[in-house]
């Protein structure tokens with residue numbers, strides 16, 4: 001190139017500036033190390049959030065998406081997603097602290113009340129709220145309150161969708177184990193649903209009916225059944241059916257402080273705000289019971305435990321109370337707990353105790 005000196009100079013100058021720009025841009029670009037650093041922070045918060053039993057439904061998914069983006073070399077996106085997960089974990093951790101103050105303002109939550117005091121106040125609240133409902137109607141959830149739903153439900157109950165499951169359970173109940181014994185050797189009779197969940201002094205934990213069923217099996221050298229489906233639900237359905245009409249009578253033994261503590265944990269769970277929507281069970285099933293939410297009428301907390309397992313049209317199948325707990329947790333975008341987790345067993349203890357006196361009418365049929 002035969003350019004005059006000034007032009008050469010300008011060209012050189014432009015080259016210099018652009019290389020500086022390119023270099024600085026390169027330096028600003030997000031690297032894999034940046035992703036790793038944020039990701040690690042998010043993971044630590046996840047651990048903390050899990051250890052205090054409060055995670056949101058979709059946060060782990062966000063963190064996973066972050067990892068996928070990183071694997072694809074999309075580091076900027078990966079950092080953005082990991083930061084989003086970090087924020088959600090942080091808020092879930094804060095939610096637990098905020099609950100402490102919040103719980104003090106809830107009229108039905110008294111951490112120090114005895115189970116008997118709770119039942120008295122809470123049952124009185126619902127009887128006053130629905131003065132026309134006889135006690136046994138509370139066991140029918142929102143069908144007791146919505147006349148159109150009720151007509152549909154009664155039509156379903158004419159050919160109950162849970163009956164084949166009850167019959168299967170009946171057969172299983174009577175089938176002998178390999179050692180010649182059967183469930184009758186563990187249970188005094190099949191009509192025991194009213195006593196569950198029960199307090200187990202040996203383990204110092206709440207024992208649910210499915211746990212007793214598995215204990216019985218293991219004591220007789222049989223493999224435990226999977227919770228929440230198949231044979232386990234069939235046995236539960238049969239036991240519920242055999243227990244129909246008898247009042248719920250859950251016991252929190254006054255002489256074992258661990259039992260009271262488990263009950264209190266369950267009570268706290270029920271009244272604590274959870275999930276991204278920051279709502280407690282209490283928000284939907286106390287004051288708002290009887291009101292509409294989308295296509296549903298919200299049922300009252302009282303009587304919610306009497307009819308499990310239930311056939312739900314939405315599930316197209318039978319499901320357990322814990323499956324329903326998971327569903328209600330997920331609705332408010334909280335991460336659900338496992339079937340038979342300690343959290344759900346304690347919740348079931350408190351929740352069922354509330355319905356003491358209300359007759360068991362399982363299995364149920366629900367939309």
Ligand code: HEC
Pocket residue numbers: 140141142270279280281282283284285293296297298299300303304305310324325328329331332347351366
């Ligand atoms: C955002 C509102 C909402 C929250 C919060 C909520 N639920 Fe529900 N729940 C529903 C709706 C809607 C239904 C279906 C209608 C009904 O049966 O009340 C339902 C149904 C249920 C049922 C089945 C009732 C029946 O008769 O079969 C149980 C049990 C239940 N919820 C327990 C809980 C528990 C325990 C919590 C807290 C972990 C909770 N719910 C939180 C909305 C909610």
